[in-house]
Amino acid sequence: MDKTIAVIRGDGIGPEIITQAVSVLEKTANIYGHRFIYNEIDMGGMAIDKWGEPLPDKMLQLCRESDSVLLGAVGGEKWNSVPGHIRPEKGLLKLRAGMGAYSNNRPAKIWKQLASASPLKKDIVDKGIDFIIVRELIGGVYFGEHKTDTADGIRYASDMMIYNESEIERICRIGFETARKRRKKLCSVEKSNILDTSRLWKKVVHEIASDYPDVTLTDMLVDNCAMQIVKDPSQFDVIVTENMFGDILSDEASMITGSIGMIPSSSLGAGTKGVYEPIHGSAPDIAGKDIANPIGTILSAAMMLRYSFGMADEADSIEKAVSEYLDAGYRTADILPREAEEKEKCILVGCSECGRLITNYIK
Ligand code: IPM
Ligand code: MG
Secondary structure, three states: OEEEEEEEEEOOOHHHHHHHHHHHHHHHHHHHOOEEEEEEEOOOHHHHHHHOOOOOHHHHHHHHHOOEEEEEEOOOHHHOOOOHHHOHHHHHHHHHHHOOOOEEEEEEEOOHHHHHHOOOOHHHHHOOOEEEEEEEOOOHHHOOOEEEEEEOOEEEEEEOOOOOHHHHHHHHHHHHHHHHOOOOEEEEEEOOOOOHHHHHHHHHHHHHHOOOOOOEEEEEEHHHHHHHHHHOHHHOOEEEEOHHHHHHHHHHHHHHOOOHHHOOOEEEOOOOOEEEOOOOOOOHHHOOOOOOOOHHHHHHHHHHHHHOOOOHHHHHHHHHHHHHHHHOOEEOHHHOOOOHHHHHOOEEOOHHHHHHHHHHHOO
């Protein structure tokens, strides 16, 4: 099969981790007889340097014409002082919105090989961590009006949070559908004790619940959810929530699984085209040192094959290769065990070595 992939290397560790993911994709293509054609896309800080904006329209167009988008990471210190409307992150939001990718799927699952890397106590980890955060991605406060001004000599700023019922309904339906394929438990997370958007959210999710009688729906306030994720993560199967809550909770959820460097994500809209990216950022402090963990990006590539290209066997073989790599004791610095005894059993590798090993494990 021929597939076109828009590849965004971006900033910081982005280029390093994407190189490893592409090597994994190439090996997979060779084994299964596919051809992947890569469209290189300028986005983020590097696009600001080159084009004066974080995602030029012609680049977005190329993404839309591709079968899917694979993204490393964008942003960094260097562009922190550029005006808000052209910051690197704005490119990311423009991409998500331009692709209509409203549904962001972030798994929090502990790899058995990395259980000791979790900061949670063993008895909590042993109860199991395997849930998915379904995050609304193209609405809410991220996309409302942002304003900074002065009134009566006092500076103020505001960010508008808006949701309409159809935006809420479509993401909650994804939540129900996702739960249906798993342990059939959906937890809707909001702040309905304070926010009108959350009260509407809660109403809408309960209105559509009768279409999914096989799924048990519960409600949870976001602050409580943040606490429950560290107290007893085994209670969660699927969490559905709005954009900013999902951003925050998914970082927390990734950490309890050992490392944010391991977590992939998919963002899908109405069709099969998606945006696939690790959930971590561009980590400028470790960029260029060949120590980043490329697994989040490699697993994102696997998700792309599974969900956008219908290549389940291919995705399985990538995930199996990652598991075998971990079984063999290889670890990038971020997932190296803390205790000396455990550490001794592991082999510390860099980003390119990690990619090379996983590529070799693909059969
Ligand atoms: C994420 C990131 C982005 C977000 C940033 C880089 C804009 O934190 O994908 O979680 O907030 O969505
Ligand atoms: Mg985030």
